[in-house]
Amino acid sequence: xxxxxxxxxxxxxxxxxxxxxxxxxxxxxxxxxxxxxxxxxxxxxxxxxxxxxxxxxxxxxxxxxxxxxxxxxxxxxxxxxxxxxxxxxxxxxxxxxxxxxxxxxxxxxxxxxxxxxxxxxxxxxxxxxxxxxxxxxxxxxxxxxxxxxxxxxxxxxxxxxxxxxxxxxxxxxxxxxxxxxxxxxxxxxxxxxxxxxxxxxxxxxxxxxxxxxxxxxxxxxxxxxxxxxxxxxxxxxxxxxxxxxxxxxxxxxxxxxxxxxxxxxxxx
Numbered sequence: 052x053x054x055x056x057x058x059x060x061x062x063x064x065x066x067x068x069x070x071x072x073x074x075x076x077x078x079x080x081x082x083x084x085x086x087x088x089x090x091x092x093x094x095x096x097x098x099x100x101x102x103x104x105x106x107x108x109x110x111x112x113x114x115x116x117x118x119x120x121x122x123x124x125x126x127x128x129x130x131x132x133x134x135x136x137x138x139x140x141x142x143x144x145x146x147x148x149x150x151x152x153x154x155x156x157x158x159x160x161x162x163x164x165x166x167x168x169x170x171x172x173x174x175x176x177x178x179x180x181x182x183x184x185x186x187x188x189x190x191x192x193x194x195x196x197x198x199x200x201x202x203x204x205x206x207x208x209x210x211x212x213x214x215x216x217x218x219x220x221x222x223x224x225x226x227x228x229x230x231x232x233x234x235x236x237x238x239x240x241x242x243x244x245x246x247x248x249x250x251x252x253x254x255x256x257x258x259x260x261x262x263x264x265x266x267x268x269x270x271x272x273x274x275x276x277x278x279x280x281x282x283x284x285x286x287x288x289x290x291x292x293x294x295x296x297x298x299x300x301x302x303x304x305x306x307x308x309x310x311x312x313x314x315x316x317x318x319x
Contacts, residue, residue: 153183154180154183154184154187154190155180157176157177157179157180157183158176158177158180158187158189158190158193160172160176161173161174161175161176161177161179161180161190161193161194161197162177162193164176165177165193165196165197165231165232166231166232166233167233168200168233168237170197170198170200170201171201173193173194173197174194174197174198174201177190177191177193177194177197178190178194181194181210186217187217188213188214188215188217188218188221189214191210191211191213191214191217192210192211192214192215192221193231194210195207195208195210195211195214196228196231196232198210199241199245199261199265200241202244202248204245204248204255204257204258204261205257207257207261208257208258208260208261211260211261211264212291215291215295216291219294222294222295222298223298226268227268227269227270228264228265228268228269229269229270238269241265242265242266242269245258245261245262245265246262249261249262249278254285255285256282256283256285256286256289256292257282259278259279259281259282259285260278260279260282260286260292260295262275262278263275263276263277263278263279263280263281263282263295263299264279264295266278267279267299267302272299272302272303273303273307275299276299276300276302276303276307276308277307279292279295279296279299280296280300280308282296283296
């Protein structure tokens with residue numbers, strides 16, 4: 052765990068810009084970094100020195116010698132600019148790699164804790180992984196599952212919604228939430244508690260949405276659809292709930308989609 056938080060601290064505290072010196076610029080390239088540049092630079096300096104002492108070399112006019120010097124100076128400036136850009140790109144890549152490594156460690160630890168029923172620890176690590184990668188849906192999905200187990204339904208709803216907004220294709224896949232838990236018995240316990248809480252919170256669209264998601268993606272499409280229909284009745288302007296409702300609606304027989312049909316959940 053210490054390694055995870057050390058990596059996380061390193062990543063989160065890494066500045067997005069780099070302070071090279073008091074001038075704010077990366078160091079100029081060293082002559083030994085590139086033999087070709089070293090030779091070019093030495094030749095340029097030699098020509099400048101000769102011009103100072105001997106005037107224009109043989110074979111040059113004032114114009115052609117000025118053009119030669121301008122080209123040499125442009126080469127130097129271009130090389131130094133390219134060097135700085137290369138250093139910046141390298142350091143950005145190193146920072147990105149450190150961030151990815153730390154995010155992967157936090158994600159793996161969170162999933163491990165989840166399967167060991169340490170839901171509080173799982174939430175902390177999975178939320179850390181989500182913070183490190185703002186575009187990762189899976190860390191948010193797993194965190195939502197852990198929050199459901201802890202009955203933090205509003206937080207779970209927001210994370211689940213964000214995860215499926217980031218990757219809408221997940222709603223079309225054959226996800227089985229039961230596989231995320233340590234065993235089916237533990238999943239059954241969490242689902243039973245969620246079911247009781249939905250019945251007790253008949254006007255809470257977040258709880259009904261979670262119940263619809265849990266039932267539909269655990270082998271109970273009919274129960275899932277009835278719960279998500281109830282959620283849409285409670286939050287008709289929530290476009291995401293509406294989208295999830297449409298996916299579930301076309302996944303069950305038409306007879307089950309008739310208003311009021313089938314089950315206790317539809318009657319609430």
